[in-house]
Amino acid sequence: MSTEPDWITTPVTADLLRGFLDVEETAHGLLPHRLPAWARRQIPDDRLAQAEAQPSGVRLAFRTRATTVELDALPTKRVYQGFPAPADGVYDLMADGRLTAQATVPGGNVYTVTDMVTQSAELTEGPAGTARFTGLPAGDKDVEIWLPHTEITELRALRTDAPVERARDRGRRVWMHHGSSISHGSNATHPTATWPALAAAEGQVELVNLGFGGSALLDPFTARAMRDAPADLISVKIGINIVNADAMRLRAFTPAVHGFLDTLREGHPSTPLLVVSALLCPVQEDTPGPLAPDFDGGTLRFRATGDPAERAAGRLALGVVRAELARIVARRAAEDPHLHYLDGRELYGEREYAQFPLPDEVHPDPAGHRRIAENFGRLVFGPGGPFAAAPPVTDASRSASGCGTVE
Known part of the structure; x- marks a missing residue:
């Protein structure tokens, strides 16, 4: 039977x-x-x-x-x-x-x-x-x-x-996050174990994850897509892909960041907006890209191939990017009280690197994802954090993370 x-x-x-x-x-x-x-x-x-x-x-x-x-x-x-x-x-x-x-x-x-x-x-x-x-x-x-x-x-x-x-309808706020392969979930073993999914569970929010492996490059079409999507909380993690792709010099980077943030503010003028710089990545802290795969010993690792001396001419390494992002956000925040900055090393820094080394020198392992989520939950969703206050439920929340269009 x-x-x-x-x-x-x-x-x-x-x-x-x-x-x-x-x-x-x-x-x-x-x-x-x-x-x-x-x-x-x-x-x-x-x-x-x-x-x-x-x-x-x-x-x-x-x-x-x-x-x-x-x-x-x-x-x-x-x-x-x-x-x-x-x-x-x-x-x-x-x-x-x-x-x-x-x-x-x-x-x-x-x-x-x-x-x-x-x-x-x-x-x-x-x-x-x-x-x-x-x-x-x-x-x-x-x-x-x-x-x-x-x-x-x-x-x-x-x-x-x-x-x-x-x-x-759970009446939860919608958190839209944009970032690189780490936000996408590289090395996480299952979908609810990526650091944004874990952080969303901690913050009791509905996640829209726009983490794109290798592709957090301040693309204008990504900014416009985020501008047009409903969200109660927005974060953008900027830096690692721009450096490891050797995609910009400082002269182009600064206005590109302003343009990306300007576009977001067109659709979300007062939404809490958090700019997060890159996590600690020793191979790119002081050495510009491009990043190259290194198969020495049969294990995939990555190495930066740029010349640190060229930072003086505007070539980007993570330290340069963090300093510029902090400067940009500080200047804009004087007129935008809902704009915030978080140094990515507060999520994954020297202490985390000692406990959870990057297996390929760029991406954290599953334990690293958990630690990043714990730190994000404490610093961002926790008391006093930029996403801590729960505003009244909005249309974005009622749509439960933004059903889009049907092509």
């Missing part, structure tokens, strides 16, 4: 999603995006095109009494030629705010980067699969399924053994 439950299929639509800015209707399902379609058309490289489609912080949210849940999805997995394939991305199921079950979807498309410097790549198509969660707590509960933060994920079908209702 079959033990399969009587399945109820619920269409995966935008109103089931949180933490996205746009969704694309594909031939077989729904593909969440973290930048809107008009911004994606302005993306200049494949690295950002891949990163924004990886759904870090994106989750399905619904209320149900189901004890078994299945989600059909087609993942696209990024691998690097010559290196072992990474483990399958993890789907985290949260029931009433607690991590209750995890699943993976084997197979799927494989996006193979054949050259780490040029980022040239090849796509091999594969089959869709199913993330299956069983043994969930009985009774009505709020369920969130956090999608793998480093796998592009096309959502195809949601099945449950009990009806699904739209998630309840």
Whole structure:
């Protein structure tokens, strides 16, 4: 006799999603995006095109009494030629705010980067699969399924053994954060273990994570996308990608920061806005980029290749960037009382580096993500922090992290 439950299929639509800015209707399902379609058309490289489609912080949210849940999805997995394939991305199921079950979807498309410097790549198509969660707590509960933060994920079908209702409004503030690969979740083992997800849980806010691996470069289209998205709290982490890409000199960096902040203020004139400089990264503190992969000993590490002497001519290292960001924010804050600055070394500095060294000299390990989140929670969401005060619930909060458009 079959033990399969009587399945109820619920269409995966935008109103089931949180933490996205746009969704694309594909031939077989729904593909969440973290930048809107008009911004994606302005993306200049494949690295950002891949990163924004990886759904870090994106989750399905619904209320149900189901004890078994299945989600059909087609993942696209990024691998690097010559290196072992990474483990399958993890789907985290949260029931009433607690991590209750995890699943993976084997197979799927494989996006193979054949050259780490040029980022040239090849796509091999594969089959869709199913993330299956069983043994969930009985009774009505709020369920969130956090999608793998480093796998592009096309959502195809949601099945449950009990009806699904739209998630309840929790009245939480919406925190929109933009940053680099560390904010995206590099080296975190599952999606609710990235430092922004952990910090959002600590601050009891709804997360919109616009951390893009390798691509926090003060792009104007990112600023305009953030300007147009609902948010109660905004943070931007600036510095590491600009330095390790050797993307700017000081002369271009300063007006680019002003322009990015000006754009944010067009849509969010009085929203608490926090500028965070780079975490401690010894290889780039005093040495400009570009950053280069170093395979010495068979382990991937990164090294800076610039000349520290060229800082005098305006070439950027992290120390230069931090000093300039502090100066910019101090000057602007004289007329903008809702603008704040945080030195990233307060989140991950010498003490953290001694306890949780950077495995590849740039990205923290899972324990490092937890420490960053703890420090962010204390300094930013904690008493006296720039995000501590809870204003009245706004339209942004009621939209529960900003459903975007459907392409």
